[in-house]
Amino acid sequence: MREKIINTSIALFGERGFREASIQDITRELGVTKGTFYYYFTNKEDVLMHIHLRFIEGLLEQQEAILQDAKLTEREKLYANVKMIISNIKSGAQSARVFFREMRHLSEKHTSQVLPKRDEFQRNLQHIIQTGINNGEFRSDLRADMLSFAVLGVSNWSYFWYEPDGEVTEDELTDLYMKMILEGIQL
Amino acid sequence: MREKIINTSIALFGERGFREASIQDITRELGVTKGTFYYYFTNKEDVLMHIHLRFIEGLLEQQEAILQDAKLTEREKLYANVKMIISNIKSGAQSARVFFREMRHLSEKHTSQVLPKRDEFQRNLQHIIQTGINNGEFRSDLRADMLSFAVLGVSNWSYFWYEPDGEVTEDELTDLYMKMILEGIQL
Numbered sequence: 001m002r003e004k005i006i007n008t009s010i011a012l013f014g015e016r017g018f019r020e021a022s023i024q025d026i027t028r029e030l031g032v033t034k035g036t037f038y039y040y041f042t043n044k045e046d047v048l049m050h051i052h053l054r055f056i057e058g059l060l061e062q063q064e065a066i067l068q069d070a071k072l073t074e075r076e077k078l079y080a081n082v083k084m085i086i087s088n089i090k091s092g093a094q095s096a097r098v099f100f101r102e103m104r105h106l107s108e109k110h111t112s113q114v115l116p117k118r119d120e121f122q123r124n125l126q127h128i129i130q131t132g133i134n135n136g137e138f139r140s141d142l143r144a145d146m147l148s149f150a151v152l153g154v155s156n157w158s159y160f161w162y163e164p165d166g167e168v169t170e171d172e173l174t175d176l177y178m179k180m181i182l183e184g185i186q187l
Numbered sequence: 188m189r190e191k192i193i194n195t196s197i198a199l200f201g202e203r204g205f206r207e208a209s210i211q212d213i214t215r216e217l218g219v220t221k222g223t224f225y226y227y228f229t230n231k232e233d234v235l236m237h238i239h240l241r242f243i244e245g246l247l248e249q250q251e252a253i254l255q256d257a258k259l260t261e262r263e264k265l266y267a268n269v270k271m272i273i274s275n276i277k278s279g280a281q282s283a284r285v286f287f288r289e290m291r292h293l294s295e296k297h298t299s300q301v302l303p304k305r306d307e308f309q310r311n312l313q314h315i316i317q318t319g320i321n322n323g324e325f326r327s328d329l330r331a332d333m334l335s336f337a338v339l340g341v342s343n344w345s346y347f348w349y350e351p352d353g354e355v356t357e358d359e360l361t362d363l364y365m366k367m368i369l370e371g372i373q374l
Contacts, residue, residue: 017291019206075373101288104204129372138372146355146363147372149348150341157340168333176333184371185316185325185334186262 002040004030006054009047014094018048018102048102049110055095056117059088063124074132075182078151081125082181083174085155090164100159122148151181189227191217193241196234201281205235205289235289236297242282243304246275250311261319262369265338268312269368270361272342277351287346309335338368 008029012021023044027037041047066072066080089096106114126148132138154177164170195216199208210231214224228234253259253267276283293301313335319325341364351357 017206019204136374139374142363142366142372146360147367149344150364150367153340153342153344154337155340157336157344161336173333176329177337179329180334180337180371181367182371182373184367184369185329186369187323187326 001032001036005037005040006047006050009044010051010094010098013048013051013102014097018044018098018105045105045107045110048098049106049113051095051098052103052106052110052114053117055092055099056114056121058092059084060117060121060124062088063121067124067128074128074135074137077128078125078132078181079174079178081128082151082155082177083170086158086162086170086174086177089159089162090170093159096156096159100156122152125151154181188219188223192224192227193234193237196231197238197281197285200235200238200289201284205231205285205292232292232294232297235285236293236300238282238285239290239293239297239301240304242279242286243301243308245279246272247304247308247311249275250308254311254315261315261322261324264315265312265319265368266361266365268315269338269342269364270357273345273349273357273361273364276346276349277357280346283343283346287343309339312338341368 005026008026009021012025012029015021016025023034023037026047027034030036041050062084063081066077066084069077069080072080103111103114126144129138129147129151130144133140133142133144158173162168162173192213195213196208199212199216202208203212210221210224213234214221217223228237249271250268253264253271256264256267259267290298290301313331316325316334316338317331320327320329320331345360349355349360
């Protein structure tokens with residue numbers, strides 16, 4: 001039931017927004033009482049925090065697996081990161097919408113749990129790029145910190161326009177992004 | 188007064204969110220009556236629509252000037268577009284926040300006024316890239332439509348992290364982004 005409440009909340013917060021969707025909307029959708037809701041969560045913001053944590057922890061876990069794969073070059077790790085973000089759109093578009101839009105509705109206590117994980121995700125990307133600069137895979141005249149934000153921008157922006165079931169496959173999109181990032185678009 | 192109401196609303200919607208900031212908050216901040224507010228705007232959503240329109244029309248106007256500058260190569264037009272978006276962060280960070288986060292609070296009628304302009308901005312970028320592909324400035328094996336979203340992602344994401352008054356200047360950030368986009372980061 002805990003899972004079902006979270007999933008229904010993701011759908012409702014994503015469609016209508018956190019403020020607009022009430023606990024009553026959530027329980028009505030599930031056909032359960034408010035008592036059931038309060039058995040699992042303190043309040044609506046408590047659910048929001050779990051959505052945020054689950055979203056970023058899921059991404060961090062996948063990123064960790066990439067980072068620890070000793071067979072991969074830094075170039076391949078970067079590719080795998082972009083691919084992973086794009087692949088998550090299909091399953092997590094609504095979660096992402098909630099994550100990017102509703103952060104300010106988290107209490108300060110909860111924000112301080114989520115923000116460090118979001119920063120960790122960016123710093124891991126930066127680490128891949130910096131390692132690639134150090135070992136000669138990437139050029140050394142560009143700053144790894146700002147490049148990591150550029151790569152995040154390219155990848156995360158897809159959440160706002162890319163349709164995974166459309167004409168362009170996830171692999172094609174990842175290939176195109178990585179060609180731009182690695183080789184540039186200049187002839 | 189109309190301007191003042193819009194500017195105060197941008198600040199309040201940006202800080203607290205559209206739903207959270209009331210008309211009373213806006214008039215209290217300005218020290219005017221609600222009557223004054225209703226003299227200029229029908230309701231809160233009406234103000235939101237004007238914030239959206241002003242934001243995207245301002246960007247389109249600057250983009251138009253770049254597009255019509257016959258002296259510029261497509262590479263230079265692309266550079267000027269990225270620079271323009273980054274330069275707008277300083278003056279328009281709160282507007283951008285409202286633009287990206289509060290779109291769903293627009294009525295259907297108003298959304299249909301704003302969305303075509305947002306699409307026009309992306310299509311103009313795509314046009315620059317496609318022209319550059321056609322005239323041999325850019326490589327021809329990458330799709331201009333998806334590249335335009337990649338460039339938008341890199342640039343727009345800056346709104347979420349870049350501090351114009353920090354250590355990195357707008358020119359440095361634009362240079363770094365454009366080096367990645369044009370030349371790639373691979374050694």
